[in-house]
Amino acid sequence: MSAHLLEVRNLSVEFHTATGTVKAVKNVSYHLDRGETLAILGESGSGKSVSASAIMNLIDMPPGKITSGEILFDGKDLLTMDPAARRDVNGRRIAMIFQDPLSHLNPVYTVGWQIEEALTAHGATRAAARSEALRLVARVGIPAPEASLKKYPHEFSGGQRQRLMIAMALALKPDLLIADEPTTALDVTVQAEVLALLEELQHETGMGVLIITHDLGVVAEIADRVVVMNAGEVVETGETGEVYRNPAHPYTKKLIGAAPGKGAMHAPLARAEPVLSVRGARKVYGEFTAVHEVSFDLMAGETLAIVGESGSGKSTVAKMLLRLEEPSGGQAFWKGRDLFAMAPAELYALRRDLQMVFQDPTQSLNPRMTVWQLITEAWVIHPGILPRDKWKARVAELLGQVGLKPEMAGRYPHQFSGGQRQRIAIARALALEPQLIICDEAVSALDVSVQAQVIELLDGLRKRLGIAFVFIAHDLPVVRDFADHVMVMQKGRVVELGTVREVFETPREPYTQALLAAGLDPDPEVQAARRKARLALAEG
């Protein structure tokens, strides 16, 4: 009957929670053929991972319950199969890779042992398993494969770990590979490499790949077809280029519209006296220099973006400015006074002027405090700012400023969505009426459409209140619409510093060019051209 490798028909999954039954997936249908890559695109809470979990039998039941539908794999319904047969299908014929490879590799065994384990568990001899493991590790591009097999997972970088996960998944030559946000935790340049590897391996083995992602760029790079999901339903499905060019559903249009990097770039502001000038900031940990001699100037109402991959030292710069890390050398003049040389008492007064918005609002807001307590804490700590009888009005005003409702003040952070939590964190920073806000990856944990809103909010605050921003990001497109100046960092050094137009249109340094080329564009055609450029760059 069905000629498809995988076919999901009218799948519905419910979860029973204290607040009632949640329909995580409603009547979802899609199919995948051999040698094809299907992307399931959706934001958090869209149910995109749930259908894949149903395929792998990873849904906990209860509280989960599959209420209707069938999952046909090679014509047989996985949901009615007996457990033993199902386990045999999982792993041997369907393999899965996850977002965070470190938590899915056992830290106490060598990676060689773990790959061999997967092979011997399904009947290979030790010797055969060893040579196959060696071949796989070499195939996924791990340097010095022989020696690598004897290493433990923590000795590899994030990208290498994901490669090892892929090697392990491919050990049994599966017909279907499910990849759940495989590159979300990786740097852009590494992401491009891992996606390219997946594509190559697919051509070699002819397997079907089901990739779950929130990133339009990943879809444009790798997928043949795309299924767009929102609130548990499939809103649109079709060929990737077709969906991008002619989105039929309003949600898809919104998603494509929200992708960063398309608006007008900022024209540089007129030169004025800088409020912050950093000269030769350094940070040394023992033998290792995390930050070499970083210098920059920042004017009031200006945004400086610091862009770099993990390990570039960008967050360390931010932490030094706030003295969360003690700098090893250099100076940072805030209105003429050196931040790095301040005594704790002076620093306390300064906290009013300099604020920070952290990457993950789930962690940066104390879960045991209400929104009211979180925001008013600023005034408890700095009693001079606002008399107590004005607190209510000011909290309401601040919440209004960040697009929340005043009646939400009595709630706790866990009762909000990710984007709302980041708004609370911004409101808290604003409570001190700062003149500089440092945003450390403030939008990277958020969904694309929410990201756009938060950036708009920050930009509006900058214009209205004249706040200067230092905006730290690993992703170039995000800063394109928002920054005045861009500083690119690599391995603790400033590689390039210029206006946003200079950096994006005429990047001087090869690293900046590589970073720009590695970024994934949501437009499949642009992305195809960019991939060519990247390959040319890699060869040239």
Next chain:
Amino acid sequence: MAVTDTIPDEPKPLVRFARMLWADKFALLAVIFLLAVLVMALIGPAWLDAVAQKQNLRGRNAPPFDLSRGWLFVLGGDALGRPLLARIIVATQNTMMVAAGAVLFSAIMGTVLGLVAGYAGKRTAQVILRLADVIMSFPSLLLAVIVLYILGPSILNLVVVLAITRIPVYLRTTRAEVMEVRERMFVQAAKVMGASPRRIIFRHILPVVLPTLMTIATLDFAFVMLAESSLSFLGIGIQPPEITWGLMIAQGKQYLTNAWWLSFWPGLAIILTTLSLNLLSGWMRIALDPVQRWRLEMRQTKKGTKA
């Protein structure tokens, strides 16, 4: 003005907690039992002391559930014919004073030292931790024997000795948790805001650590009661005619084969008290955590709609 009015006032915590307690019937029973224990501890000695001391050799090891000797003998009589029920009630005061005193003292000392060791610099932490190691490397009973031999047995000395031997448990747990929590991002966020170390420790770190410590404290309650009984048994704890539950168990030991009730009833009192404290701490862990609180409030509204 309309805007300012929409920030709701904090709901009255007392009403809220009472409702959540009502939702968890086990915790409610535990609270009722503990209140009863408290009342007994307060009025017990004044009320029944004379009866509890009165020997009656014809009623030696009187079996329980026999009302012919009066209601005080419902749990039986001890080796000297004294009513067990009255003795248990009278013993409540001493038992609670020793156990609660030792647990509270050690928990507070241990927590404070643990917070300091976890948050302060390396050197302070080293000094505090080595002190804890010294206490831990000494068998606690041996320490107690030596100290009580020198100082002479009294309730206060007993409390101090038991408390000191239990400090390291809290200290090490607190320090380990503080080390983890202090790296969390909301602590960094508070630092950026300019919060003082005291505020960070008490407002941000302690509430996260507290549930763990409360659970340990309730478990320690039983341990301390039994440790006190073994000290009393050795003759350096509470001395007869003063009584505690632990001492009653120790005294009943030799009659276990023919009069089980001598040790059983005071043992039951210890078990029920510890169990109640444990249930209560379990309830508090949920009730004090805003992320978990809905479990209690949920159950309540569900019941409310049914009724």
